[in-house]
Amino acid sequence: MTAFDFASLRTKMVDGQVRTTDVTSTPLLDAMLGVERERFVPSARRKLAYIDDDIEIAPGRYLMQPSPFARIVQLASVRPGDFVLDIGTGTGYSAAILSRLAGAVVALEEDGGLAATAQETLAALGYDNVAVVEGRLADGYGAEAPYDVIVVEGAVDKLPATLFDQLKEDGRLVVVEGLGNSAVARLFVKQDGVTRSRRAFNASVRPLPGFHTEPAFVL
Numbered sequence: 001m002t003a004f005d006f007a008s009l010r011t012k013m014v015d016g017q018v019r020t021t022d023v024t025s026t027p028l029l030d031a032m033l034g035v036e037r038e039r040f041v042p043s044a045r046r047k048l049a050y051i052d053d054d055i056e057i058a059p060g061r062y063l064m065q066p067s068p069f070a071r072i073v074q075l076a077s078v079r080p081g082d083f084v085l086d087i088g089t090g091t092g093y094s095a096a097i098l099s100r101l102a103g104a105v106v107a108l109e110e111d112g113g114l115a116a117t118a119q120e121t122l123a124a125l126g127y128d129n130v131a132v133v134e135g136r137l138a139d140g141y142g143a144e145a146p147y148d149v150i151v152v153e154g155a156v157d158k159l160p161a162t163l164f165d166q167l168k169e170d171g172r173l174v175v176v177e178g179l180g181n182s183a184v185a186r187l188f189v190k191q192d193g194v195t196r197s198r199r200a201f202n203a204s205v206r207p208l209p210g211f212h213t214e215p216a217f218v219l
Helices: 006-021 025-034 043-048 066-076 093-099 114-126 161-165
Strands: 057-058 061-063 083-087 105-109 132-136 147-156 167-177 184-191 195-204
Touching: 006 025, 006 066, 025 066, 025 093, 025 167, 043 057, 043 083, 043 161, 057 114, 066 093, 066 147, 066 167, 066 184, 083 093, 093 114, 093 132, 093 147, 114 132, 161 167
Parallel strands: 083 105, 083 147, 105 132, 147 167
Antiparallel strands: 057 061, 167 184, 184 195
């Protein structure tokens, strides 16, 4: 294997970083084996596409480390035919994975440069069931709501209620709440119009812009 044998590096990533962290979904593992992660990394960092770490794709924005990304997606239990909103798609890697699991994906990005890169890369690779849209991440994308699944591609302080309004009945939303080692991946499920959550696992991932809660002034 050479440093540029991306197919072998992809297999090593799945076997060494993903399967070893309780990711057992065969469709998800197959998707991660099939998507060329290096195509979604800036050319100067392409050799690092399969490292066990986050990769900076723009100032303050990162392609999530493979293991927590896979665990978060697995938590969403994406099914064939599901309509998915991918919040903070970055360069589009997450949308490419989700597109292999779902029926259609809306990939939301507020950074115009990242959105353009995602659109170009996804189109070049033939992911024609993904629509890249621009807008504030914290607003979701109400124009195409409701969704079966919403995946938030980074850590947040607190989710705005508008995202829960964009879920279908029995819809699922997955997100990491909190920052650093105290952060927790949560699954939210809407049933009978009420959204309830459960704690799934600890997950330290990079924050997404627009979800920061300003500290309240206390007398």
